[in-house]
Amino acid sequence: MQPRNMSMSGVVDLAAVKAAQEAKAKAEQARADAARQGGGTGAVSPADLVIDVDEAGFERDVLQRSTEVPVVIDFWAEWCEPCKQLSPVLEQLAVEYNGRFLLAKIDVDANQMLMQQFGVQGIPAVFAVVAGQALPLFQGAAGLEQIRQTLDQLVQVAEQRFGLTGLTVDPDAEPGAAPAEAPEMPAGPYDALLEAAVQALDAGDFGGAVQAYKNVLSDDPGNSEAKLGLAQAELLQRVQGADPQQVRRDAADRPGDAQAQIAAADLDLVGGHVEDAFGRLIDAVRRTAGEDRDAVRLRLLELFEVVGADDPRVTAARRALARALF
Numbered sequence: 001m002q003p004r005n006m007s008m009s010g011v012v013d014l015a016a017v018k019a020a021q022e023a024k025a026k027a028e029q030a031r032a033d034a035a036r037q038g039g040g041t042g043a044v045s046p047a048d049l050v051i052d053v054d055e056a057g058f059e060r061d062v063l064q065r066s067t068e069v070p071v072v073i074d075f076w077a078e079w080c081e082p083c084k085q086l087s088p089v090l091e092q093l094a095v096e097y098n099g100r101f102l103l104a105k106i107d108v109d110a111n112q113m114l115m116q117q118f119g120v121q122g123i124p125a126v127f128a129v130v131a132g133q134a135l136p137l138f139q140g141a142a143g144l145e146q147i148r149q150t151l152d153q154l155v156q157v158a159e160q161r162f163g164l165t166g167l168t169v170d171p172d173a174e175p176g177a178a179p180a181e182a183p184e185m186p187a188g189p190y191d192a193l194l195e196a197a198v199q200a201l202d203a204g205d206f207g208g209a210v211q212a213y214k215n216v217l218s219d220d221p222g223n224s225e226a227k228l229g230l231a232q233a234e235l236l237q238r239v240q241g242a243d244p245q246q247v248r249r250d251a252a253d254r255p256g257d258a259q260a261q262i263a264a265a266d267l268d269l270v271g272g273h274v275e276d277a278f279g280r281l282i283d284a285v286r287r288t289a290g291e292d293r294d295a296v297r298l299r300l301l302e303l304f305e306v307v308g309a310d311d312p313r314v315t316a317a318r319r320a321l322a323r324a325l326f
């Protein structure tokens with residue numbers, strides 16, 4: 001079932017939300033078309049968690065994939081004896097972590113440019129790429145527990161800071177095979193609640209819409225329509241009754257005030273200024289620290305949900321957020 005269009009009535013301009021939903025629908029249709037043609041994304045086999053990467057495929061296989069899952073890079077060579085000990089351990093852990101990270105193996109002899117770009121001084125060397133940002137993990141031999149601790153920290157940062165929850169792994173899938181198309185499902189048990197949420201939005205009852213979406217998610221936490229709707233309804237509830245001129249004055253007068261920037265970013269997004277909203281919060285991340293920085297980061301992740309993970313503006317903002325944080 002495709003997500004319902006959000007109400008276009010009310011006290012605020014929903015142009016940004018409407019555009020985001022249209023982009024999301026187009027992306028979902030593109031994935032469905034790719035799946036029918038033998039490509040696409042979805043559940044992968046355990047064997048697909050370890051890939052060989054070269055310079056030609058680096059942007060596709062590492063940079064682009066890093067916006068959906070942390071990519072761990074193993075720089076190795078056939079003549080490197082420590083590599084022969086480390087690489088099987090990393091491959092075993094990639095399967096054990098069940099999609100929480102993707103292991104990319106790069107042969108330095110065949111890919112000298114990538115070795116230079118990462119500043120690799122010796123091998124084995126292990127890096128990670130998260131939301132387009134490269135992070136050094138360790139170089140040389142490392143014990144299993146040390147590697148586990150490093151990977152645990154990596155997946156935690158990827159999820160908490162960037163909302164990257166990893167890949168879905170199907171142990172029965174054939175390596176490299178396209179995911180099976182989902183069968184057409186009958187109307188779900190939450191249609192009445194979802195329709196009630198849309199009607200609440202039409203009436204400007206954003207609190208009622210929030211509660212309706214939460215009622216769905218309490219029973220079905222993975223319901224994508226309810227997740228998107230909740231993020232949108234909460235945004236509209238936050239800006240309802242706000243004085244736009246005062247909010248923007250506060251943000252201009254107090255550039256280091258996290259809450260002032262958060263409030264202005266909400267208005268930016270509702271007004272259709274998606275890049276402005278993201279840029280404002282990324283700048284605030286750079287200027288703040290501690291609890292204020294966490295508050296800004298979390299609001300940015302919430303706004304990513306409103307626009308949709310498939311929107312290229314979200315992908316670019318995730319990369320910019322990674323640079324600001326690291």
